Amino acid sequence: MSIVAAALSRDTPARTLPAGKPLPSRTRRVRVEKEHTPLALMAAIPEGYRPPEHVMEWVRAAREWLSSLDLRADARRNRLRVIEYLAQRHQPRTRTILTTWAWIQDALGVARCTAARLLHELREAGLLTTVATGRSAARTPKATGRTRNEAPVYALMLACDPQPATSATDPQEDATELVEGVDINETPDPVGGLRSTTHARARELSPERSRYAADSLKWQHASRAAFATLAAQRPRDQWSRHATMPLTRLWSRRERKQALWELALHVQWFSVAMRGASTAAVAAAIRPFMLAGWNVGDVLHALEWSSDGQKDELGDLFCLRMDTYMRKRLASWMREGQPVASFSQRQEHEHTQRRARAQAEAERREEYLATATAAPSWFQKWRANRSAGNAVTR
Incomplete structure (x- = not known):
């Protein structure tokens, strides 16, 4: 027994319980209900x-x-x-x-x-x-019946945002600081008087001052709630970044719409920001790219990177409409109204080229060895003797 354990055993009484009975929980847990x-x-x-x-x-x-x-x-x-x-x-x-x-x-x-x-x-x-x-389960009360x-x-x-401190000074004293409607302690307004408004950008992004911003936030909340309901009905192993349009031909327009809608759900699962838009809006934005052979991972890559390799640093920081932001990011991957090759397609093309070059080099090597002139007999005999001598020396 160490010195600290011995001191604790002398100062505090030993806490013992009957055999097989666990210690009670030190923190009271909120009821499951x-x-x-x-x-x-x-x-x-x-x-x-x-x-x-x-x-x-x-x-x-x-x-x-x-x-x-x-x-x-x-x-x-x-x-x-x-x-x-x-x-x-x-x-x-x-x-x-x-x-x-x-x-x-x-x-x-x-x-x-x-x-x-x-x-x-x-x-x-x-x-x-x-x-x-x-x-x-060992610390769960037996009265609850849970095991x-x-x-x-x-x-x-x-x-919480800090509230502005209110001064308890005399209103007449504050009035003495105003000279012809201008506060001598603040930068005067160019027109004169005190400005009670904010910048246009701040008004646009403030739900209290902009009806458009308030409606956009309500729309985002509704879209997120709808996606959460749909995602809760599916297992986690059904989501994949490699999901793409089916290889079989989709004969009806309803089947194509259903396939695009499923791919839009995959995009929203891996991109939290895109959950602020409706699944139908995401499906409409990714439609030309999915029909061109893109997969979900390519769409997620296009949301962060442009086609020339430039990364979007700000992202969706000041964006209220996620569908508009998504269309803007995907527009950089369009050329003459058609999607360009995606990130995975470019990688696959480069891999095919490297494999073709390696195969051509191997064929040229085999052809060279087949058509090469054999060495003279005296040189072959000298090389064999030298190899045997090196083996004996070793």
């Missing part, structure tokens, strides 16, 4: 924080937090993958996330301790909170 209720969500969010209005608001804040960290490329990539995974698992109706370390390990291919550490970093950064802690483990429930959160 209430872990997705608004009351449990608001009780888990600390003071000074709020739930995000939509998941993309949280994704942008998480990306800004990630860009402020000094990390290696692989560490930054792992954290970005966790952020996108949590955004995909987010349920718009309950605004909660049901996941475990093991699920993150299987989905992202990282270690279990890495998944736990990344979730801890998000909680420390004020971007994630725990609504209900995980609990094993399986209970997964933890998380929720996204953001820091």
